[in-house]
Amino acid sequence: MPSSFEVTIRPHRGWQPIDLREIWLYRELLAFLVWRDIKIRYRQTLLGALWAVLQPLIAMLIFTFIFNRLAGVKSDGPPYPLFALAGLAPWTFFSTAVSQSSNSLVSNQQLVSKIYFPRVFIPLGSVGALLLDLGLSLVLLALLMVHYRWPVSLTVLWLPVFIVAAVLATSGVGLILSAFNVSFRDVKYAVPFLIQMGIFVTPVIYPIRYIPGSWRILMGLNPMAGVVLGFRYAILGTASPWPVMGLSLAVSVLLFVSGLLIFRRMERRFADII
Amino acid sequence: MQPILQIEHLSKEYLLTRDSFEQSGMRAGLARKWAALRRLGASNFPDENSEDHFWALKDVSFNVNEGDVVGIIGRNGAGKSTLLKIVSRITDPTEGRVVVRARMASLLEVGTGFHPELTGRENIFLNGAILGMRKAEIVAQFDEIVAFAELEKFLDTPVKHYSSGMHVRLGFAVAAHLNREILIVDEVLAVGDMAFQKKCLGKMSEVSRVGRTVLFVSHNMAAVENLCRHGIVLNGGKVVFVGTAKEAVLDYLGRVSGSRDSTGNVIDLTTASDRRFARVPLLKRMEFYTDDNRPLANDLQIGARLQVRIHFDLPELIDDFNVGLGFDNSYGQRVFTAQSQFQPGRIPQVRVGPQIYTCDIPSLTLTPGEYSLRVWLEINDAEADLINDAMRIRIIESDYYGTGKVPWNGAFVLKHRWLNQSANYPAKGS
Numbered sequence: 010m011p012s013s014f015e016v017t018i019r020p021h022r023g024w025q026p027i028d029l030r031e032i033w034l035y036r037e038l039l040a041f042l043v044w045r046d047i048k049i050r051y052r053q054t055l056l057g058a059l060w061a062v063l064q065p066l067i068a069m070l071i072f073t074f075i076f077n078r079l080a081g082v083k084s085d086g087p088p089y090p091l092f093a094l095a096g097l098a099p100w101t102f103f104s105t106a107v108s109q110s111s112n113s114l115v116s117n118q119q120l121v122s123k124i125y126f127p128r129v130f131i132p133l134g135s136v137g138a139l140l141l142d143l144g145l146s147l148v149l150l151a152l153l154m155v156h157y158r159w160p161v162s163l164t165v166l167w168l169p170v171f172i173v174a175a176v177l178a179t180s181g182v183g184l185i186l187s188a189f190n191v192s193f194r195d196v197k198y199a200v201p202f203l204i205q206m207g208i209f210v211t212p213v214i215y216p217i218r219y220i221p222g223s224w225r226i227l228m229g230l231n232p233m234a235g236v237v238l239g240f241r242y243a244i245l246g247t248a249s250p251w252p253v254m255g256l257s258l259a260v261s262v263l264l265f266v267s268g269l270l271i272f273r274r275m276e277r278r279f280a281d282i283i
Numbered sequence: 284m285q286p287i288l289q290i291e292h293l294s295k296e297y298l299l300t301r302d303s304f305e306q307s308g309m310r311a312g313l314a315r316k317w318a319a320l321r322r323l324g325a326s327n328f329p330d331e332n333s334e335d336h337f338w339a340l341k342d343v344s345f346n347v348n349e350g351d352v353v354g355i356i357g358r359n360g361a362g363k364s365t366l367l368k369i370v371s372r373i374t375d376p377t378e379g380r381v382v383v384r385a386r387m388a389s390l391l392e393v394g395t396g397f398h399p400e401l402t403g404r405e406n407i408f409l410n411g412a413i414l415g416m417r418k419a420e421i422v423a424q425f426d427e428i429v430a431f432a433e434l435e436k437f438l439d440t441p442v443k444h445y446s447s448g449m450h451v452r453l454g455f456a457v458a459a460h461l462n463r464e465i466l467i468v469d470e471v472l473a474v475g476d477m478a479f480q481k482k483c484l485g486k487m488s489e490v491s492r493v494g495r496t497v498l499f500v501s502h503n504m505a506a507v508e509n510l511c512r513h514g515i516v517l518n519g520g521k522v523v524f525v526g527t528a529k530e531a532v533l534d535y536l537g538r539v540s541g542s543r544d545s546t547g548n549v550i551d552l553t554t555a556s557d558r559r560f561a562r563v564p565l566l567k568r569m570e571f572y573t574d575d576n577r578p579l580a581n582d583l584q585i586g587a588r589l590q591v592r593i594h595f596d597l598p599e600l601i602d603d604f605n606v607g608l609g610f611d612n613s614y615g616q617r618v619f620t621a622q623s624q625f626q627p628g629r630i631p632q633v634r635v636g637p638q639i640y641t642c643d644i645p646s647l648t649l650t651p652g653e654y655s656l657r658v659w660l661e662i663n664d665a666e667a668d669l670i671n672d673a674m675r676i677r678i679i680e681s682d683y684y685g686t687g688k689v690p691w692n693g694a695f696v697l698k699h700r701w702l703n704q705s706a707n708y709p710a711k712g713s
Contacts, residue, residue: 014386015382015383016383016387017383018370018372018376018382018383019376019379019381020377020379035415037417038412038413038415041408041409041412045405048400048401049401052400053400117396119392119395120396120413122373123391124371125373125389126413277374277375280373280374281374
């Protein structure tokens with residue numbers, strides 16, 4: 010017997026609200042897509058999930074050598090390797106997740122053109138799957154802290170807030186770029202370049218105090234700046250400017266919401282043009 | 284009672300240009316904005332350039348009642364896929380609406396979302412979830428799905444090592460266990476081996492007997508006739524026929540055969556190229572008809588009637604002549620020869636001038652394929668005029684045996700029976 014279930018399919022124009030009820034109905038699928046991405050990511054690789062740790066670890070070693078030893082960049086308290094890794098963990102998450110999610114719709118063309126489900130799950134699934142890698146690099150960071158005997162302070166309670174901020178910022182960027190990538194494959198070429206440049210406008214390798222005071226607040230417009238500062242603040246207990254972090258948090262939320270709305274507006278044409 | 288699926292004035296417009304910049308409407312949009320900025324007025328940049336626009340569907344309306352099984356047929360480009368995509372919510376309509384009053388699942392492709400690196404087991408879960416199944420549902424039906432796919436031994440093998448047949452079997456097995464009130468099925472049975480196709484057809488008819496509503500698109504007319512109660516014919520994005528499945532198939536076939544041109548059933552033999560004759564060309568023309576005297580231009584279902592009307596001239600008073608018609612298959616083998624001298628009780632008569640002889644084959648039981656016709660005239664046991672490849676007739680699938688199982692092998696079909704007598708022989712044993 011047909012239930013009270015009823016759907017009307019009609020043309021949509023302009024901005025549409027996000028259908029939270031439907032996202033809730035399909036929530037298991039999001040979990041499956043995350044699970045799929047995790048399962049296949051390191052399949053048929055020699056080192057497997059070790060890659061999740063190797064990337065930030067090697068980057069940390071190189072950065073420490075080049076920027077700390079050669080260029081004389083100083084951290085803002087903790088040993089430079091800890092300082093660098095605390096920034097690299099969220100940054101690696103952001104850069105990998107953005108490059109994967111921006112390409113996710115195009116690489117899942119078959120899903121887009123043959124079946125219906127909330128399409129936001131495709132880029133969100135890519136982002137979600139990388140949370141595991143973020144977790145692993147945080148474990149690496151914890152081991153390194155033990156090695157350097159660097160204490161954990163109560164500020165670690167803030168960590169979930171900054172992880173959420175990282176996810177929101179990353180998802181927002183991923184949603185927008187993946188949607189544009191359907192029509193304009195230029196995104197594929199622009200993303201690696203943007204990520205490469207991004208590390209310089211985010212205080213990953215240098216402390217924020219290197220930025221002149223009056224310019225510092227502008228850093229807050231970069232959502233990942235607040236996330237990187239926040240990770241260091243929460244994990245290493247370094248002093249971080251709240252105005253910058255606060256602005257970044259707000260930008261992250263804004264980015265996520267506008268990402269969802271832009272995606273929703275563009276998604277109805279995906280199947281026709283992908 | 285309200286229809287379970289209500290399709291109202293549905294239209295879908297596509298832009299034909301393949302440039303994605305154009306496709307996204309961005310260029311026209313920017314041009315208009317730019318024009319507005321320059322106060323030229325948006326109307327100077329018409330984006331309704333009619334040749335760039337194409338209506339894949341135009342004002343399509345029909346209702347489907349609960350438990351109904353509806354076949355949608357039409358030529359390629361008739362709008363079938365677009366219709367299914369809109370009903371499946373994959374793409375938005377441009378105009379009109381669809382009201383769906385039950386939970387629906389669509390199967391536009393077998394094994395959507397299969398990942399080659401994942402094992403069969405993992406893909407069952409993934410594919411099930413993508414089709415809209417809950418994890419609990421998949422777990423509950425897991426064993427049945429595996430049994431249906433007959434892939435027990437390969438469950439933990441990555442799907443990339445599967446043959447295409449195994450791939451299809453796994454995909455269909457998952458889809459067949461979808462517990463939804465409405466099922467939308469595209470041309471998915473066209474892939475996979477014959478034996479499994481039949482199993483799928485069996486499962487489909489099982490589904491429809493349970494009272495589920497099915498919307499079914501296929502080129503397999505036998506399947507449509509056998510599985511569907513109602514049929515809808517689409518042509519050029521419009522609904523051109525609604526009726527029972529059988530009527531719809533007939534209507535469709537009428538359109539297909541009538542499509543070459545209106546006089547495609549008449550072949551002018553005076554211009555034939557591959558011809559040899561004794562003195563002068565005598566064969567003038569041929570006309571083709573099928574059941575109910577409908578003109579036939581090309582396609583004929585297995586077992587349908589074929590009437591060939593042959594016009595020729597007799598140059599002088601002749602009482603011994605013979606008209607022949609040969610059917611060669613695509614390998615050039617003669618599969619059947621019809622000759623007027625085989626007509627029993629024929630009394631030779633002296634004739635002269637224009638003649639019309641009709642060869643009536645009540646049921647042409649050749650298997651699907653293309654057949655080339657040779658036509659000839661013999662006078663006094665000597666070849667007088669002969670034309671090779673005078674016409675090509677394509678035999679297409681039909682439910683000849685009335686079972687929904689399409690004959691495909693061999694050269695022709697014959698009515699036959701199977702009897703079971705094994706009970707007469709006691710089993711040998713210890």
